[in-house]
Amino acid sequence: DLTSDRAALLALRSAVGGRTLLWSTTQQNPCQWAGVQCENDRVTALRLPGVSLSGQLPTGTVGNLIHLRTLSLRFNSLSGFLPPDLASCTDLRNLYLQGNDFSGPLPDFLFGLRDLVRLNLAGNNFSGEISTGFNNLTRLRTLYLENNQFTGISGLQLPNIEQFNVSFNRLKGSVPASLQSMPATAFTGNLLCGQPLDSCSGNGTSPATSGSEGNNNSGTKKNGLSGGAIAGIVIGSILGFLLLLVILLFLCRKKSSKKTSSVDIAAIKNPEMEILGEKPIGEVENGGLGNGYSVAVAAAAAMTANGKGEVGNGGGAKKLVFFRNAVFDLEVLLRASAEVLGKGTFGTAYKAVLEVGTAVAVKRLKDVTISEREFREKIELVGAMDHVNLVPLRAYYYSREEKLLVYDYMPMGSLSALLHGNKGAGRTPLNWEIRSGIALGAARGIEYLHSQGPNVSHGNIKSSNILLTKSYKAHVSDFGLAHLVGPSSTPNRVAGYRAPEVTDPRKVSQKADVYSFGVLLLELLTGKVPTHAFLNEDGVDLPRWVQSIVREEWTSEVFDLELLRYQNVEEEMVQLLQLAIDCTAQYPDKRPSMSEVTRRIEDLCHSSLRDDEGPQPLLVHDGSPRHAG
Numbered sequence: 001d002l003t004s005d006r007a008a009l010l011a012l013r014s015a016v017g018g019r020t021l022l023w024s025t026t027q028q029n030p031c032q033w034a035g036v037q038c039e040n041d042r043v044t045a046l047r048l049p050g051v052s053l054s055g056q057l058p059t060g061t062v063g064n065l066i067h068l069r070t071l072s073l074r075f076n077s078l079s080g081f082l083p084p085d086l087a088s089c090t091d092l093r094n095l096y097l098q099g100n101d102f103s104g105p106l107p108d109f110l111f112g113l114r115d116l117v118r119l120n121l122a123g124n125n126f127s128g129e130i131s132t133g134f135n136n137l138t139r140l141r142t143l144y145l146e147n148n149q150f151t152g153i154s155g156l157q158l159p160n161i162e163q164f165n166v167s168f169n170r171l172k173g174s175v176p177a178s179l180q181s182m183p184a185t186a187f188t189g190n191l192l193c194g195q196p197l198d199s200c201s202g203n204g205t206s207p208a209t210s211g212s213e214g215n216n217n218s219g220t221k222k223n224g225l226s227g228g229a230i231a232g233i234v235i236g237s238i239l240g241f242l243l244l245l246v247i248l249l250f251l252c253r254k255k256s257s258k259k260t261s262s263v264d265i266a267a268i269k270n271p272e273m274e275i276l277g278e279k280p281i282g283e284v285e286n287g288g289l290g291n292g293y294s295v296a297v298a299a300a301a302a303m304t305a306n307g308k309g310e311v312g313n314g315g316g317a318k319k320l321v322f323f324r325n326a327v328f329d330l331e332v333l334l335r336a337s338a339e340v341l342g343k344g345t346f347g348t349a350y351k352a353v354l355e356v357g358t359a360v361a362v363k364r365l366k367d368v369t370i371s372e373r374e375f376r377e378k379i380e381l382v383g384a385m386d387h388v389n390l391v392p393l394r395a396y397y398y399s400r401e402e403k404l405l406v407y408d409y410m411p412m413g414s415l416s417a418l419l420h421g422n423k424g425a426g427r428t429p430l431n432w433e434i435r436s437g438i439a440l441g442a443a444r445g446i447e448y449l450h451s452q453g454p455n456v457s458h459g460n461i462k463s464s465n466i467l468l469t470k471s472y473k474a475h476v477s478d479f480g481l482a483h484l485v486g487p488s489s490t491p492n493r494v495a496g497y498r499a500p501e502v503t504d505p506r507k508v509s510q511k512a513d514v515y516s517f518g519v520l521l522l523e524l525l526t527g528k529v530p531t532h533a534f535l536n537e538d539g540v541d542l543p544r545w546v547q548s549i550v551r552e553e554w555t556s557e558v559f560d561l562e563l564l565r566y567q568n569v570e571e572e573m574v575q576l577l578q579l580a581i582d583c584t585a586q587y588p589d590k591r592p593s594m595s596e597v598t599r600r601i602e603d604l605c606h607s608s609l610r611d612d613e614g615p616q617p618l619l620v621h622d623g624s625p626r627h628a629g
């Protein structure tokens with residue numbers, strides 16, 4: 001009953017201490033204690049992540065909480081073996097023990113916990129074989145065992161597993177057949193071979209064809225190309241050749257019209273502009289709203305010269321180049337007015353609202369020091385990026401005097417404004433769901449950029465470059481612009497996000513993007529602005545401030561008060577915090593890749609949605625009860 005559960009919790013408190021000491025023993029009902037959750041007068045969930053528990057877990061503590069469904073003791077300093085009486089907790093579905101110092105081989109009783117759905121033992125000192133006992137756990141969907149000392153993995157059959165990682169152990173041999181569809185990152189940092197890693201043949205230790213899993217198919221598959229693959233290569237080559245031909249023709253054509261290319265936008269003889277009596281674009285900078293001129297009008301003026309979204313075929317002017325089909329009517333755009341959205345590193349951004357109500361954002365770049373050719377090459381690459389979590393660049397305009405970029409307008413503005421803007425009444429509270437969703441969207445956008453090649457990076461990740469739709473979907477903006485402008489135009493406010501190794505803002509590596517993203521995560525979690533202002537206030541930057549607090553084991557002190565209202569997600573918050581800390585590691589090599597970052601955020605979003613199996617089991621159509629997950 002609850003009395004015995006209370007006694008078990010008190011035994012835990014006296015054995016491993018930590019912030020469980022804050023539990024009020026005068027309170028008879030343990031269900032009120034931080035991290036404890038009850039149902040029907042029994043403790044069903046115990047979550048004590050990052051509360052500096054230390055030492056060995058003795059029997060008679062968690063093992064006596066026999067109705068536990070979720071046990072989370074992650075990111076503490078627990079050590080030694082797991083208590084054998086944990087075997088009594090047969091209702092356990094979620095067991096999170098990552099980030100401790102547990103050691104020894106995995107105890108057999110673990111494989112008697114048949115209801116286990118999620119098991120995370122990553123970042124401990126477990127050793128020995130990853131036992132085939134796991135094959136008994138048919139409900140298991142998540143198994144994280146990375147960063148331990150495991151030595152063997154053969155015979156593992158987990159056909160239902162969805163999330164799996166055994167990277168950075170001491171595993172040898174071939175990857176078990178049932179796990180070959182997992183990404184290679186699930187196995188890296190071991191001496192494993194075979195799909196999805198390199199083929200086993202050649203090293204003599206564990207050839208794929210004679211591997212313990214005996215997957216002969218995978219061996220033969222790797223050695224020869226199928227007819228389809230050969231046909232694909234041939235067709236691909238022909239298409240590539242044709243593409244090259246088209247590019248060459250395009251370049252020749254461009255060269256022949258080079259003489260006319262210095263005509264700028266203001267010089268375009270456009271009747272619409274004369275009717276409107278607009279000022280030249282150079283006067284806009286200080287005028288902003290109300291000077292009777294809009295950048296969009298200038299852009300539209302440029303666009304209407306041939307009515308097809310391209311200026312100057314034969315007129316001698318430059319082109320406003322669209323990357324995709326024009327989504328707005330140019331005639332309508334002509335009548336749009338612009339308002340200043342703000343000045344940024346690369347120039348001023350304007351919002352142009354069309355008569356029909358649609359809006360575009362137009363950015364006027366300043367300090368573009370690179371040549372026209374280089375600019376066009378780089379901006380073409382930017383325009384080619386296409387992902388749901390990027391702000392699409394619709395078009396650009398280049399002349400000696402003016403460089404304009406036309407983007408989709410994002411109605412909810414930036415994450416920065418959302419986090420640090422209106423703090424008063426009427427503000428929409430930013431709950432965990434919104435924040436973690438933004439983190440995930442932004443991560444996916446950046447991951448996509450990084451997937452374009454090892455040298456493709458964003459270069460300017462920060463909260464004012466994460467723009468939001470009405471449903472708070474995150475879109476990464478400004479990608480690639482850092483490579484277009486001179487170093488002089490980088491203001492101090494970027495400094496809070498910049499990785500320590502970055503000296504030239506035009507040369508920002510992917511790992512430096514990861515650092516900036518880590519700072520952004522910290523900003524999301526703490527609600528603090530990572531600028532120089534912050535640095536002056538506390539004498540250290542945001543990553544170091546957070547690290548110092550976490551080191552002092554007061555993890556929850558760092559979180560934004562608005563977030564702390566959502567106690568049931570503290571586990572996920574701590575996990576995201578840990579990720580942010582990993583991303584802001586001083587040395588680039590120690591930081592995770594963006595795809596790893598995305599995966600980890602996906603996992604924790606996943607677990608915050610499905611971590612708790614509520615008191616009411618879900619009913620499936622056949623009427624039998626089914627637990628979520």
Ligand SMILES: Nc1ncnc2c1ncn2[C@@H]1O[C@H](COP(=O)(O)OP(=O)(O)OP(=O)(O)O)[C@@H](O)[C@H]1O
Pocket residue numbers: 341342343344345346347348349361363391407408409410411413414460464465467477478
């Ligand atoms: N497509 C867009 N939709 C809505 N708002 C935008 C859009 N692009 C930029 N903004 C907003 O306009 C303002 C100025 O943006 P801009 O990108 O020029 O500068 P920044 O993001 O503050 O700094 P940086 O230039 O270093 O990225 C910012 O508040 C930004 O959130």
